[in-house]
Amino acid sequence: MTDRFLNALKGTNTSGRPPVWLMRQAGRYMPEYRVIRSRHSFLEMCHRPELIAEITMLPLKAFQMDAAILFSDILLIPEALEVGLHFEEKLGPVIARPIKNRAHVEALPKIDVRESLGFVAEGIKYFKIDDSKTPLIGFCGGPFTLASYMIEGGSSKDLRKTKEIMLRDPDTLHMLLDLLANYSIDYLNMQIDAGVDALQIFDSWAIFLGHPQFREFSLAYLDKIMKGIKKDKPVIIFCRGSSVFAPDLAELNPQGISLDWNADLSRVRSQIPPGIALQGNLDPDILLASKHVLQREVYRMLASRRGDSAYIFNLGHGITPEVPYENVRALVETVQDFT
Secondary structure: OOOHHHHHHHOOOOOOOOOEOOOOOOOOOOHHHHHHHOOOOHHHHHHOHHHHHHHHHHHHHHHOOOOEEOOOOOOHHHHHOOOOEEEEOOOEEEEOOOOOOHHHHHOOOOOOHHHHOHHHHHHHHHHHHHOOOOOEEEEEEOHHHHHHHHHHOEOOOOOHHHHHHHHHOHHHHHHHHHHHHHHHHHHHHHHHHHOOOEEEEEEHHHHHOOHHHHHHHHHHHHHHHHHHOOOOOOEEEEEOOHHHHHHHHHOOOOOEEEOOOOOOHHHHHHHOOOOOEEEEEEOHHHHHOOHHHHHHHHHHHHHHOOOOOOEEEEEOOOOOOOOOHHHHHHHHHHHHOOO
16 A cells, blocks of 8 residues: 555655645546536435545546545534535525434434445445555545534534524524544544544634534534544544644544645644644645746745654645646646655
8 A cells, every 4th residue: 555645644744845735636627527426416426336436536547646535524424414405506505404402413314324324335445446555535524514504504604593593592592413433433434434544534614613612512522523533544624724733633642634725734734743644635626726836835844844754735625626636737747846
């Protein structure tokens, strides 16, 4: 197995350059992805094991990334809970039956994750048949982020409904978060059993929380997941706002913390135990710049972490659809050529 990525998570990457993979590296910026998407709905792509494996492979074939991330979506657990998930063009995820009160939480069906989401495990196995050398990253959404989608009915600019429940009826939110954490533990353990080599937890909407609320409603449930999953695979935690919350995330002792682009890597490294890898954190919008500017910014970041054996190059969030395909190639090649 290609070991640069996994070695970085152990703090032992001495290959001369950091590993590189990119969040949302299989996406609409790729012509190959758009061809598949023209034939299938997004959820169909997430549900069919052969498509999961095929799409996961796309950026590996195109750019020789040092790790693959499973093609899927963080909202598959809410979908299995029958909240009426669908995706609308230019709008994104929509929850037809949002959570509004305790009765709605209590009415959620009990599910067996391995039965409801077994197609994800099959997709992992299909990928491993095609590529047994590239480390595969499985993932889930953080409970607070999943709960926010379920309460808001989709994406939100302010999480007003979620925060209203959090402040007026915290016990109901805790009930939902605990439920989602338990399902997330089962889901990640299923992925481990199917063959993933590492895990990433995305708590994307934690940035909306003040520090006391972050610890109570996000960090506590990330901690529960960390304690519940099997210990033989490394875990990376990503939050929007992770540059603010990185010292708190380090308390959970993950193998890696993935940083948003607001952070100065050297400053965060001084706050984080050396045994925890740092991942990130180029602003995805820099991929819209000229090739010269892009290469300059990538090199600047690489130079700031020269010799760091526990550093993984990535973005501070996912690739956006309008990014030029060749700019992704230029980014990856700049990292691969770094000495």
